[in-house]
Amino acid sequence: MLASLLADTRALIECESPSSDLDAVARSAEVVARVGAARLGTPPERIVLDGRTHLRWRFGTGPVRALVVGHHDTVWPVGTLAAIPYRLEAGVLRGPGCLDMKTGLAMAFHAIAALPHRDGITLLVTGDEELGSPSSRPLIETEARAAAAALVLEAATDGGGLKTERKGVSLYELIVSGRAAHAGLAPEQGVNATIELAYQVLRIGALTDPEAGTTVTPTLSRAGTTTNTVPATARVAVDVRTRSLIEQRRIDDAMRALTAVLPGAVLEVTGGPNRAPLEARASAALFARAQTLANSLGLPPLTATAVGGASDGNLTAGTGTPTLDGLGAVGGGAHADDEHVLLEFLPGRTALLGALLAELTGAR
Incomplete structure (x- = not known):
């Protein structure tokens, strides 16, 4: 089994x-x-959205007991091979993309x-997970929404831990509008957007x-x-990571409640929650089964790990x-340049994925 699993993985990696x-x-x-068709005996549906190709295999016509989620895009430019x-x-x-996540796809097929x-x-x-799954x-x-459970093929943590928590992500931009004036002749006639931004950055950072x-x-x-003009505009991007939906909502409320300090300054907040957190309660029962x-x-023995990065698991949760x-x-x-997969774990982790699917679908 390992030889054929590696052959499939190689074919996937060598197509950048x-x-x-x-x-x-x-x-x-x-x-x-x-x-996938060679292993599963049936071709996938090809779903092209905004020019990006996604693939779906659907087995049976009844309720979906298990949704297995993976991606075939990588961060590596053509030529990396x-x-x-x-x-x-x-x-x-x-090899580029071996861990994230070409090997995971081969594991799923097997x-x-x-x-x-x-x-x-x-x-x-x-085909667009590394961009944040826009399409x-x-x-x-x-x-x-149609599935009883979702299993995500992102790599394990160092040492093999499963990811039972992922922080939610919110992305904002704060835009400050002030009033321009000559910095030397009449600075008092301006409303300095940079100074207003400084006040707001301190407030925003304190939400941590x-x-x-x-x-x-x-x-x-x-x-x-x-350099000689009182700034009329300023802006800052804000990256928010939260372990709970309650915290994600708290930060969203606080960002939208920001008020200007300088008379005449105007604030605009754009953006908001991008991905909900994968909370421990969403994974607890499945982790116990695993x-x-x-x-x-x-x-x-399996270990549970909380991580700060997001994945499509945030979307399913x-x-x-x-x-x-x-x-x-x-x-x-x-x-990173040293991306790698440890072969000793491959047979066992592939068997674990299969056992989870068998239990979820009653195929044991």
């Missing part, structure tokens, strides 16, 4: 698929469709193919709550037009569907 390159994503989708080729050495698999029947499973492979989000959410796991981070900012199954398979993330490969270096 940077999210921003529509042609590359389309080529990758054809490779994913071919590899020349510098970081697919290779195996000392029990380690390397896990589903090994089931005695597949009724009740939908496998959705999207596939409605598709993911629609599929999740370490005990609740909430981070509120002003990031990209810009202001003014020339622990039991891992024990029955003779695998090492945001619909109210129980979600378990981190079911893909075990390794490290995602998005």
Whole structure:
């Protein structure tokens, strides 16, 4: 099984698929469709949204018991293979996108193919996750609402932990409008947007709550037009990460309640919650099942991990569907030159994914 799993993984890795390159994503989708069809015995539906190709395998006509979610796009530009080729050495698999998440897709194909029947499973492979799923989000959410559970093929944490919590993400921009004036001749006639922005950045940063796991981070900012003009405009982007929906709503209320300090300054807040958090309660039951199954398979005890980054698991959990993330490969270096997969974990983790699907669908 490992040899064929690695052959499929290699085929996926060696078709480069940077999210921003529509042609590359389309080529990758054809490779994913071919590899998946060879294992599963049926071709996928091709769903093209905003020029991006997504794939869906739907098994059976009854209720969806398990939605398996993955993506075939990567962060690596075309040409990366020349510098970081697919290779195996000392029990380690390397290559662009091997961990995030080409190996996870191959694992899903093999896990589903090994089931005695597949009724009740939908496998959705999207092509824009690394961009934040702009075109596939409605598709993911629609599929999740129809499913009893969602299993996400993102890589495990270092050491093999499953991702039972993911912070929610909110993205804002605060725009300050002031009034321009000559900085030397009549600065008192202006309303300095930079000074107003400074007041607001301090207020925004103070919304952070370490005990609740909430981070509120002003990031990209810009202001003014020339060095001798009182700035009439200023703006700052704000990145928010929260562990709970309650905290996400608190920050949203606070951002929209900001008021100007300087007379004559006007504030505008754009943006808002982008992805709901994957809270522990959404994954608890599925994680308990996975622990039991891992024990029955003779695998090492599973650990639960909370992470700050978002995935499509946030989207499935945001619909109210129980979600378990981190079911893909075990390794490290995602998005980095040392991206790698540890081969020793592949057979067991593929078996665990299959066992979860079998239990959820009654295929055991």
